Amino acid sequence: xxxxxxxxxxxxxxxxxxxxxxxxAHRGDDLVIDAGRVQHLGALGLQLLLAxxxxxxxxxxxxxxxxxxxxxxxxxxxxxxxxxxxxxxxxP
Amino acid sequence: MTQDPMAEIRASFFxxxxxxxxxxxxxxxxxxxxxxxxxxxxVVFRAVHSIKGGAGAFALLPLVAFAxxxxxxxxxxxxxxxxPSPEAIKRFFQAADLMQDHVRAxxxxxxxxxxxxxxxxxxxxxxxxxxxxxxxxxxxxxxxxLVLDLDADPGIADSAEPQTAWQVFFAPxxxxxxxxxxxxxxxxxxxxxxxxxxxxxxxxxxxLIDLDPEAAWLAWQITxxxxxxxxxxxxxxxxxxxxCALEIGPAxxxxxxxxxxxxxTTQPRPAALHLPAAEAxxxxxxxxxxxxxxxxxxxESATVRVDLERIDRLVNLVGELVINQAMLAQSVAEAGLxxxxxxxxxxxxxxxxxxxxxxxxxxxRAQPVKPLFQRMARIVREASAAIxxxxxxxxxxxxxxxxxxxxxxxxxxxxxxxxxxxxxxxxTPEARQRAGKPREGLVTLRAMHRAGRVLIExxxxxxxxxxxxxxxxxISRGLIAADAVLSNAEIDALxxxxxxxxxxxxxxxxxxxxxxxxxxxxxQSLGGRVTxxxxxxxxxKFSISLPLTLAVLDGMVVQVAxxxxxxxxxxxxxxxxxxxxxxxxxxxxxxxxxxxxxIVPLYDLGTELGFRQPRSSYDGSIVLFCVLDxxxxxxxxxxxxxxxxxxxIKGLQKAYGHIPGVAAATIxxxxxxxxxxxxxxxxxxxxGHTRAIALALAG
Numbered sequence: 001x002x003x004x005x006x007x008x009x010x011x012x013x014x015x016x017x018x019x020x021x022x023x024x025a026h027r028g029d030d031l032v033i034d035a036g037r038v039q040h041l042g043a044l045g046l047q048l049l050l051a052x053x054x055x056x057x058x059x060x061x062x063x064x065x066x067x068x069x070x071x072x073x074x075x076x077x078x079x080x081x082x083x084x085x086x087x088x089x090x091x092p
Numbered sequence: 093m094t095q096d097p098m099a100e101i102r103a104s105f106f107x108x109x110x111x112x113x114x115x116x117x118x119x120x121x122x123x124x125x126x127x128x129x130x131x132x133x134x135v136v137f138r139a140v141h142s143i144k145g146g147a148g149a150f151a152l153l154p155l156v157a158f159a160x161x162x163x164x165x166x167x168x169x170x171x172x173x174x175x176p177s178p179e180a181i182k183r184f185f186q187a188a189d190l191m192q193d194h195v196r197a198x199x200x201x202x203x204x205x206x207x208x209x210x211x212x213x214x215x216x217x218x219x220x221x222x223x224x225x226x227x228x229x230x231x232x233x234x235x236x237x238l239v240l241d242l243d244a245d246p247g248i249a250d251s252a253e254p255q256t257a258w259q260v261f262f263a264p265x266x267x268x269x270x271x272x273x274x275x276x277x278x279x280x281x282x283x284x285x286x287x288x289x290x291x292x293x294x295x296x297x298x299x300l301i302d303l304d305p306e307a308a309w310l311a312w313q314i315t316x317x318x319x320x321x322x323x324x325x326x327x328x329x330x331x332x333x334x335x336c337a338l339e340i341g342p343a344x345x346x347x348x349x350x351x352x353x354x355x356x357t358t359q360p361r362p363a364a365l366h367l368p369a370a371e372a373x374x375x376x377x378x379x380x381x382x383x384x385x386x387x388x389x390x391x392e393s394a395t396v397r398v399d400l401e402r403i404d405r406l407v408n409l410v411g412e413l414v415i416n417q418a419m420l421a422q423s424v425a426e427a428g429l430x431x432x433x434x435x436x437x438x439x440x441x442x443x444x445x446x447x448x449x450x451x452x453x454x455x456x457r458a459q460p461v462k463p464l465f466q467r468m469a470r471i472v473r474e475a476s477a478a479i480x481x482x483x484x485x486x487x488x489x490x491x492x493x494x495x496x497x498x499x500x501x502x503x504x505x506x507x508x509x510x511x512x513x514x515x516x517x518x519x520t521p522e523a524r525q526r527a528g529k530p531r532e533g534l535v536t537l538r539a540m541h542r543a544g545r546v547l548i549e550x551x552x553x554x555x556x557x558x559x560x561x562x563x564x565x566x567i568s569r570g571l572i573a574a575d576a577v578l579s580n581a582e583i584d585a586l587x588x589x590x591x592x593x594x595x596x597x598x599x600x601x602x603x604x605x606x607x608x609x610x611x612x613x614x615x616q617s618l619g620g621r622v623t624x625x626x627x628x629x630x631x632x633k634f635s636i637s638l639p640l641t642l643a644v645l646d647g648m649v650v651q652v653a654x655x656x657x658x659x660x661x662x663x664x665x666x667x668x669x670x671x672x673x674x675x676x677x678x679x680x681x682x683x684x685x686x687x688x689x690x691i692v693p694l695y696d697l698g699t700e701l702g703f704r705q706p707r708s709s710y711d712g713s714i715v716l717f718c719v720l721d722x723x724x725x726x727x728x729x730x731x732x733x734x735x736x737x738x739x740x741i742k743g744l745q746k747a748y749g750h751i752p753g754v755a756a757a758t759i760x761x762x763x764x765x766x767x768x769x770x771x772x773x774x775x776x777x778x779x780g781h782t783r784a785i786a787l788a789l790a791g
Contacts, residue, residue, distance in 0.1 A: 043308075051300055
């Protein structure tokens with residue numbers, strides 16, 4: 001089944017643990033992430049999203065993005081990370 | 093760091109541009125003279141290319157676009173596709189001139205030259221179809237792409253352009269996050285410094301369950317291109333010192349600190365900057381950072397650029413020192429110390445040091461006249477093209493050094509004189525052929541040091557001054573009486589009268605409302621003089637005689653009617669004590685002196701300056717034989733010679749305008765102000781009255 005996860009506006013130190021918990025909660029699901037509200041993507045948040053995508057790839061689950069705010073995309077560019085790094089292909 | 097590093101870099105770019113433009117002119121001149129050495133053509137190419145490169149870095153797009161097209165044509169010349177025909181060289185000179193306009197426009201933020209396209213099209217037509225140098229290269233020259241292009245063309249890599257690339261490795265520790273710091277802000281700050289290429293390095297992530305959300309396991313490898321110092325980069329990371337791993341080194345090194353275990357997505361993407369392998373030695377931030385090329389360049393040419401204001405300040409200070417030393421010398425003399433005393437000896441050494449110091453400071457200000465002459469070359473090209481004459485400029489003595497201020501203030505009058513030479517001096521090619529001269533007219537621009545002054549001459553091989561016409565015009569303008577008897581030199585001098593213009597029709601060139609009187613005024617304000625010599629059919633020569641410096645001079649302090657005056661030593665030939673036997677009366681009011689068979693007119697300084705009536709006897713008085721502009725001499729009678737010393741020139745022009753016979757003023761050792769005379773100017777307006785008229789007394 002597929003789950004939707006809406007990201008908080010600020011993914012900073014304070015948001016890291018809740019995000020971790022949310023990602024763990026959806027483990028084993030195809031994940032559609034809504035990053036449309038994200039104003040600030042902190043590096044800790046990025047770490048978690050990267051780990052989730054990597055986990056998805058390893059376990060064969062899809063991770064994709066439904067919406068992305070300009071701030072989210074801008075942060076990815078500054079981090080030198082592409083959207084592909086954060087996504088996992090659909091279940092084969 | 094200075095307040096606005098960009099402004100500083102920009103300013104130094106424009107200074108470099110001037111040097112490159114000078115090199116460009118030199119090389120073009122050499123090519124014109126028949127030097128077809130590939131290296132000479134390369135010099136031209138490199139100059140244009142370097143300017144283009146620098147302009148790209150500052151997003152000076154009109155300049156980049158112009159330079160690019162110019163460069164493309166030069167490339168055709170370099171590759172032999174195009175021949176350096178006279179027509180092509182003429183166009184190259186025009187393009188070089190336009191390039192200079194573009195540089196100045198970019199510097200001053202004004203509009204570029206209007207006719208650039210026409211010249212470029214003419215050149216492109218001569219070059220034939222362009223080789224494969226497509227528009228893509230222009231696109232590369234968008235702002236900040238500079239470094240990339242330099243690398244892309246190693247054949248002409250030129251160290252003139254500022255270029256730096258840094259490799260930054262940054263790995264936050266958990267403490268960085270725990271203290272509320274955010275890598276995103278740091279990366280953003282880095283990207284503001286220049287062009288960044290960021291790679292995020294992350295190892296195979298631990299499983300989500302095992303993952304500590306507040307641990308740190310990302311790291312970044314950033315390549316930063318731009319004119320940035322290592323300190324600028326360090327500054328970004330100021331607040332995270334100790335809570336991250338940071339390595340800064342020159343780009344190109346394969347940084348050994350990249351953590352292993354990268355996933356395939358973090359394998360290096362094609363990096364924008366790959367410097368040659370020779371530069372690949374990774375330098376750690378702890379080592380001495382390689383400074384940007386500006387420093388390297390300074391070492392190359394071993395020169396330092398100094399703000400002119402600082403030099404002026406130094407010159408002023410030395411001037412004050414000279415005055416102070418004179419005052420000290422006076423005090424010592426008044427104290428009546430023995431000449432062999434320690435104080436007197438020390439003072440003498442001090443005087444010598446002061447003089448050396450002064451000479452050295454003056455040398456800093458002195459610059460060769462070459463850039464000025466190059467400007468004149470352009471004036472000749474443009475003026476001759478405008479009126480359809482064939483003219484060649486022949487510069488002589490370009491290495492002659494003149495005070496910088498003098499050079500700057502000489503540009504306008506010299507421009508006018510050169511234009512005059514082309515417009516009025518030289519005949520049309522047809523008239524020249526009829527006179528048995530080559531079609532091409534010759535204007536010679538000459539600079540030399542002569543008797544402690546600088547002599548600059550503008551000479552043409554034209555028809556010479558048409559004295560009959562000059563006379564006629566002067567009479568029609570009411571400048572002279574119709575029956576005035578004038579020598580040739582006096583007729584020539586009429587050209588300098590206000591409102592005189594020989595061009596009966598005002599041409600586009602010379603008729604700008606600026607007459608030779610303005611030229612003379614400009615030269616006079618520099619403490620110089622301008623004179624004319626002319627031979628009918630052979631040409632005319634305008635000579636400007638200027639002081640070497642505007643700051644100090646060696647003068648003779650004389651006393652006249654109780655006043656102290658300074659006469660420049662450079663204008664004094666000899667001095668003598670008069671006896672009545674030496675003096676001959678000439679006419680009712682004037683005297684002449686016979687010196688070793690020569691007859692020299694006598695002038696009484698006291699009378700000429702209005703201090704007193706002519707004296708009844710000159711027996712026992714002192715005369716100074718002064719050299720005049722035209723080579724003749726005059727005798728100035730003074731009461732006594734006091735001393736010979738170096739004086740600091742304090743200009744009077746600003747406050748009083750031009751005073752006939754007075755060049756400037758100075759402050760003497762006792763604090764008294766003395767006028768510095770200009771004997772030639774004094775004689776020009778002198779009455780020559782040296783004989784008292786007894787009638788009034790007899791009354």
